[in-house]
Amino acid sequence: MLGTDQPKLLIDSETLRDFIWPRVAGMERWQNRVAVVTGSSSGIGAEVARKLLSAGVVVVALARRLERLEQLRRELPEEEQRLRLHIRQCDVTDLGDVNEAFDEVQRELGGVDILINNAGKLSGGQLLTMSLDTMQQVLQTNVMGVVHCTQRAFESMRQRQSAGHVVLINSIVGHHIFNPLPGSQQELNMYPATKHAVTALTELFRQEMRDFKTQVKVT
Secondary structure, eight states: OTTBSSOSSSOOHHHIIIIIHHHSOOGGGGTTOEEEEESTTSHHHHHHHHHHHHTTOEEEEEESOHHHHHHHHHHOSOHHHHHHEEEEEOOTTOHHHHHHHHHHHHHHHSOOSEEEEOOOOBOOSOTTTSOHHHHHHHHIIIIIHHHHHHHHHHHHHHHTTOOOEEEEOOOGGGTOOOOOOTTOOOOOTHHHHHHHHHHHHHHHHHHHHHHTTOOOEEO
16 A cells, blocks of 8 residues: 555554464553554554453554544444543654653553554655655654654653563565566565664664663564
């Protein structure tokens, strides 16, 4: 889905069930803990928010489109889940937005225990000809947005000595770049580069969390 903020080629619901949840081990221990989910207005982010709510987690859903977050709340099956969902408009490329969101979570909910870095952007075009501003938006969303949010979540977890968990939603093109189909052009441009960066960030975060001697995990 080119030109959207929520590419569909990342992870399906079966992968969420079989890969992500087992790594956020023992979901029962996360009941009433606080999870921040970025890019949660649709697609993977919205599905992750629903799964966390169904497991008894308090969810802070962040996205640029507030009306979609309100729709997500309306569609929840139980009133108790709706009460545990907190929504906030937030652009992860805007450091002020990110800081205000995490400050509010700290002030109102006591801090962050789980962070799901899901916000992502894919815009079609070729590296050789497309707008540098468009490429910069992809880079800021997919890389620096992850760094900004992870820094704030880690700060909260470390200060409270929380055995938290940070999840970075990646893509297969963060590991392998495919040739386009015959007769078509390569249109992924900056997207695979940013997802390869996410692969590297995951390992770098893991090593740094280890070296800081925290109980925070990263997937």
